Amino acid sequence: MLVFVDGVAVEGEFATGFELVRAVGGGAEIIALEHGGQLYDLSATLVGVNEVRTVAAASKAGRSILRHSAAHIMAQAVVDCFPGTKYAIGPSTEEGFFYDFQLPGGARFDLAELAVIEERMRSIIGERQPFIRQEVGYNEAERIFFDQPYKLEIISRVRGAGGTEDDLREAGGTEMVSIYRNSERFVDLCRGPHVPDTGYVKAVKLLRTSGAYWRGSEANDQLQRIYGTAFWSEGELEAHLVRMREAEKRDHRKLGAELDWFHFPPEVGGGLPVFHPKGAYVRYRMEEFSRKQHLAFGYQLAWTPHIAKAALFERSGHLGWYRDGMFPPMEMEGSTYYPKPMNCPFHILIFESQPRSYRDLPLRLFEFGTVYRYERSGTLHGLARVRGLTQDDSHIFCTPGQLADELARLLEFVLSLLRAFGLEEFAAELATRPDKAVGSEEDWEFATAAARSALEKTGLEYTVAAGEGAFYAPKIDIHLTDAIGRRWQVSTLQIDLQLPQRFELEYQSPENTKERPFMIHRALFGSVERFLAILIEHYEGHLPAWLLDEQVRLLPVNDASAGYAQEIAGKLVAAGARVTVSGAGEPLGARVRKAKIDRVPYLAVVGPQDLANGTVGLTRPRSPEQRGFPLSSFLEEVAEAIREPQLQLEIGQ
């Protein structure tokens, strides 16, 4: 018999996955099989199956099998350590796994107990308990789980022919349910698949506890959740933990406070940052640079207020579809005003303030517009998720014929501006028509094709997220990868089919007819606040010198060197640098330490020897110092580092 394994024909008859894996010369790198769109244990029967795909241990699916198995091991450990514990559900997640429990007497886990549970898990792993799958009827299942109310609930839900995806994942089917047993003591309702035995889980770590309601509803029991993660090797786990610590070190909330850049006064309100002088300076540089580039690239500036009457947002549709995301209304002189959640309606008013000709198009409006959005308190996260944010927002009005080119030049502009901030790794995502969408098929088709051709023109790697578009428009999202490999969504380009229609926008065509323009919404940084957060984390607080209010700090070794320091400062200032001199009021070591904590990009110690030789003692971020560095080279290097980046653009205006 011929069996197709990953598309390759193999001669033979295989009772189980183990036999097949052996036959194709595979080993532990294959952890499960897939056929008929389902994943199966290696121990599952293969009789009558003639086409399978192997699931690599290292693949995403392979890792979630591992982590799901680790969740079972954790549940067994918890039941061992806390007899009488009821266990609920325990899936794998993006980065690990969790399991929800109800401890006897409503007890909670504490951190010390996690270590005990982890220790117990290691001994279960050491026992190499096999994961044994069985299919049993409902009555049998109810007998097995007689003292597990959550499992019984899942069984009865599945039995009632209902059952959610989660229920099915736990129970495994609607005729029979599947269970996994991996010792006399522990059995769980589970669809699987699992690793062959507990010994496959080479590295496991419990990370934190939190509360969670059964089935996510506060009307239900309150359970205790433990999060953990697992890997195929200690090395991978260690790398993951290092990455977590690294991310923690880069946390922009911590660095923001340390650098004295911003904070969130409770008196102002959650998600509403105030920027201190140094942080405000960085913002100012980011914004001025961006404004300048926009002006050079054919944009015109716009400026619009923070609030507007309800009628505007009714007309734009925001009150219809976005009301829950808006700050509540204010009354004045019999009118109702709302803080704006977006800038587009205002820019549209500018477009329609006068009759427009095709000669006016494309009309590109640009604004740093601060918008206010209601984000639920639990979702706020430093500058990355706020309630008052400044979008570097633009709206481009163009003819249908201009759309594809306009998108292409826009993409290139976006990428070159992001590159100017030292970011290098990008990926795009084209989000297409969702099921629930407005507008004609033809319009969607046209706009999506324009987006696609723009992406292909720039050669940017992109994926298609089918059905992920806004209900009114396809969009292109730009993601960037930071210095430690995390992906952040930044820019978004949306081709709007709806607003021009709602506002009945028109322009006069060359044929003297009235035509409807296309509109492109575009935020480049996304929001200034969030982009700053990304920069802080990407650079670990060491932002490029051209953005900073203090670029050079000079440290005279003693008072006798103060004159030399002042002389150098004068030259640097003349070259356009922002310089401070930290005089000999305290010991040099202390001043050096402070400069490093403040992350000043250029730190120059000058003393009598430097004065005599025309040198400085130079320290750059995260590099060893260089003593006796020639002053002239230092001046040149600083002049270079503080220069604003130049955009590399192929498409002209």
Place this chain on the structure above:
RNA sequence: GCCCCCUUAGCUCAGUAGGUAGAGCACAGCCAUGGUAAGGCUGGUGUCGUCGGUUCGAUUCCGACAGGGGGCUCCA
């Protein structure tokens, strides 16, 4: 919004088995003029997040609320 955890000096944190608190850093003054991540001495610093309850007495115990953190959820 929901769950769990946390909230003591500007910051990081200790502490009181219920009798109104302490360290380091920071800050101020004086001394020290120092060659690359904390020089020395002296000094001031707190409604122990807020409100309520229990108690002779609450920073400590209980409750509510606020703020922060970790998750969940949501993100046209």
